[in-house]
Amino acid sequence: MERLEEERYNLLEMRLEVKKAQNGDLDAFVRLLRRLDSRMYGLAKSIVKRDEDCADAMQETLFKAYKSLNTLKNPEYFTTWIFRILINECSQLLRNRKRAIVMDKLPEPKEVLAPYGGDHQRIDIQEAVDRLDDAPRLVIHLFYYQDLTIKQISDILEISEGAVRSRLHRARGMLAGSLLATD
Template sequence: MVVEVKKAQEGDLDTFVKLIRQLESRLYGLAKSIVKRDEDCADAIQETLLKAYKSLNTLKKPEFFNTWIIRILINECNQVLRLRKRTIVMGELPETNYPIAAHGADHQTSDLQEAVDRLNDTLRLVVHLFYYQDLSVKQIAEILEISEGAVRARLHRARGVLADWMNSMRMNFAGI
């Protein structure tokens, strides 16, 4: 990947596009976990790609391309959320999440995803980066500009919240 990043830094647009295509689903999943709405995901990703392409020459270590672009995306998602708070759209309905009918393992997966979605923003972001983006604690700390200990603490707290929520779901299902 380092070779491709260097080629992109030298102005090879096709190589840049290839790099982005490799990250496309990861970027969308991360954006979706932060901003929730598809149109906001598209806006955040579009701005991310534009900023990344324009400032690609500022990336000093090509091996950190993935974490660099994820940091840009998180910043863009946060910008979208800030703008959303300031904008009042007449007649807009609040976003609703209807439960998904599922069975067996799919049901457990949807319950877990619902539990992750209910986490506060700081916990949900760390869980998403660690479990869905497969980033290390060190990479997450660099992206979020917090200590590795803070990342571990957030993961620990999130696991506890998720375990409690899943246990309460099991108890409710069992009729206890």
Template sequence: MNIVRELEHEVKRAQRGDREAFIRLFRRLEPELYGLAKSILKRDEDCADAFQETTLKAYKSLSTLQKPKYFKTWVIRILINECNQLLRSRERTVVMAEVPERIRTSNYYEDIHKLDLREAVERLDESLRIVIHLFYFQDLPIKEIASVLDITDGAVRARLHRARGILFDQIKQNRKGKLAYESF
């Protein structure tokens, strides 16, 4: 049985009330979902909150999912909504313990040569970062990404193209920095 059919079978079992099937589904998706939440929220405690809320909402409304083959896409949409909700509530909250101890004085472009690819992805604008994450780290097709983000296929392609260009420039800049450093 291929992975998609296996996942679909587990979803159907979970919809019939099999809690263990639901737990297996979320354990299978947990690393990917956590990675997506981390790319949006940055803080582990917020990621845990978003994941917990996503799990609860998915469990409560699993019976409303009409097409089990879209379970992963459905859960990702719930997670993104939860992450956005946490970001909105974070904007309204000022936490004094999070005041930075020192102000960073280095320039963004000076720091690029120190980045690895994942760090470069994390520096992208949120709309680009999410598309890159869903496409490369979650292996979602463009059509599903468009559905999850409620944008057109063309918008997904445009964001991927823009993000790839930015990442290419960062990697190129990184290599130039290493070459210049190594020549001394």
């Protein structure tokens, strides 16, 4: 019950901040972004993988969001709206990356596993998630790492809730198979 009240308070507070930002309050826009920056970075990283691409996608997202903030009709959808912009920017970066000609491929550095048992499992799960194709990796990230609901994911990805559930189910199956294969 306490968490529900906290979420309602946060939603009201966010609505007020969005309205202030829409009325030209740059500080309100910055406060909104500070609440979401780590979640946005995590989402971008799960899609584009490279830190420099994450920075580019986030910078372009913030620019586009600020420029078109007045087009957001429902302030309570700010998070969904900005995540959608970020996903589009990441997708654009990936499309551009595929068109780029790679001059020389450097080998990826090997990841060292942490010495503690619990950390091994966490790293294995993250590696398994990273190996998923784009669509299942994205729904896993939004659902488990961003704690978004099926409805919110549906809105962000512009697909039906059934499609989100289906992708989550398939992704969980792929993860289970991948993790069982490594044991």
